[in-house]
Amino acid sequence: MQELLKSYPVVAKLPVIWGDMDSFQHVNNAIYFRYFESARIQYFEALGWMDIVDSLGVGPILGSTSCRYRIPLTYPDTVYAGAKITEMHEKRFTMEYLIVSEQHPETVAEGTGIVICYNYKKNQTTQIPEVVHQAIEKLEGRKF
Amino acid sequence: MQELLKSYPVVAKLPVIWGDMDSFQHVNNAIYFRYFESARIQYFEALGWMDIVDSLGVGPILGSTSCRYRIPLTYPDTVYAGAKITEMHEKRFTMEYLIVSEQHPETVAEGTGIVICYNYKKNQTTQIPEVVHQAIEKLEGRKF
C-alpha cells in the first residue's frame, strides 16, 4: 500500500461512511469524486494556495475529472486517496489520484483532474501564479 | 395529498433520486433534512428575504431540527415538502414541515425547525426584521 502511494506527495485518509453506500451495497460512484476532492483540497493547502486565493485573486477551478473503478468499497474500511501533479501547462495542470484502502491494499480506483487557474476579479482563466508553480515543484520534488 | 398540504404556503416538489437510497434500499434518513432544507430555502425566497440578507445584514440560522419518519421512501417517486411557520418569538420562529409523495399520498414524514435571526455584522442573534415579520404574516395569512 505504501509502495503504491509512494509517488503521491499528498494522501488524504478518510473513513468509509456507512451512509455513502447505495442500494447496491457498495460505496456510490459519486463518492469517489468526494475522495479525490478531499485529496485535491489537502494538496492545495500543502501548497499554501488556499491562504492566498483572496490576496492573489487567483484560485483553482476543476475543468474535468475522471475515475476508473477497480474494486468496490464497502463499510467498514478506511480509504487513502493520493494526489500528485503530473503535467503543468501555462494556465492549467493535471492531477492524478489513486485510492487504496485498508481492506484492499491495492489499486481500488484511480482518477485524473484538470485544474484551471481562474482570476476571480477579471472572471477569466489566467496563468498559474509563479508562487504556486514554485510550491508545486517543491512539493513534487521535480521541475516542470 | 392536496388536503394534507393545504395549510403549507410553500411546497417544494422534488424527485426521489436513486442515489439517495442507502444500503437498506430506502431513502437515507439524512436526505429528509435535505427535503426540509429545500422547502425552507424556498420559503425564505417567497418572503424575499434571500435578496436582502446582505443589505439587512440579518439572515436565518438553523438552531435545531427534527424529523419523524412514518413511511419509507424508495426510488422512483416524487416528494412534496411543505413548510409553514407556526410560532414567532422576538429573535426566532418555528417552522413545521410535512412530506407526502406521489407513491404515498399520506404523511410520509413530518418535522420541525427552529430558525434564529442572526446579525452577521455584529456576530450575534438579533430581532426578526420588521420587513421579514410582515412578509411572514402576509404569506401565512395570519397575525403572530
Place this chain on the structure above:
Amino acid sequence: MQELLKSYPVVAKLPVIWGDMDSFQHVNNAIYFRYFESARIQYFEALGWMDIVDSLGVGPILGSTSCRYRIPLTYPDTVYAGAKITEMHEKRFTMEYLIVSEQHPETVAEGTGIVICYNYKKNQTTQIPEVVHQAIEKLEGRKF
C-alpha cells in the same frame, strides 16, 4: 436546448438543490455524477433491465466515468441530463451524458461512462444479454 438533447433517448429532469452547492457557491463537482447516474438509471429502466436483473442474474456495473465542466451551476435552476449509448462491445458499452439547464440552455457539462455487464451469480463479467442488446438498439433506433 431541445436541439442539443435531440440525440439522447433518455433525459432526466432534476431540480438544482440549494444544499448541493459547496462553499465556492456552485453545485459541487461530485453532484454532476449524481446527475449522470440519475440519467443512467432512468435509461436502464427504459430498457426494462432493472426489472430482470434478478431473473437474468446479470446487471450493470460502472467501470469508469468522466465529466467535463463548462458552466458552473447555481441554485435555483433545473437540469436536464441526457444519456445515450454510443458504442457496444461484447461485455461492455459506452454511454455519453449531456447536461443543459433552464438558466443555461447550452452545454453545461458533458460526460462518459463505461458500463460493464456482470453476472452476480458467477461473480464475473459476462456478455451483454441478448434481450438487453435488442432493447438498446430499439431505444437508440440504430444497429450496433
Place this chain on the structure above:
Amino acid sequence: MQELLKSYPVVAKLPVIWGDMDSFQHVNNAIYFRYFESARIQYFEALGWMDIVDSLGVGPILGSTSCRYRIPLTYPDTVYAGAKITEMHEKRFTMEYLIVSEQHPETVAEGTGIVICYNYKKNQTTQIPEVVHQAIEKLEGRKF
C-alpha cells in the same frame, strides 16, 4: 472533550470533509445526521447486532431523530460523535448523540434518535430481542 464524551460507550471519529460545507461556508445541517448515523451504526456493531440481523430477522429502524446545533463546523476539523442509549421500552429505545470537535472541544451539537425494532419477515414492529437487550446493558454498564 474526553470529559464530555465520558458517558458515551461508542464514539465515532470522523474528519470534516471540505465538500460537506454548503454555500454558507459551514458544514451543512443534514451532515450532522450523517455523523449521528455513523455513531449509531458503530454502536450496533459494538452490540454484535449487525451480524445477526439476518438470522434474527429483526433489525433497527429509525423512527425519529433531532439535532440541536450549537457551534458551526468548518473544514478542516475532526469530529467525535458519541452515542449512548438512555431509555429502553418494549419495542424501541432512545439514543442520545453528542458531537465535539478538535477545533471546538465543547458541545458542538447534540441529538436524539428513537430506534424501533422491526421484524423484516413479518413486516411489523417487534420486541427488542433478548440478546440485543443484554448486549446494550453490558455496553452501557447498567440495567434498564
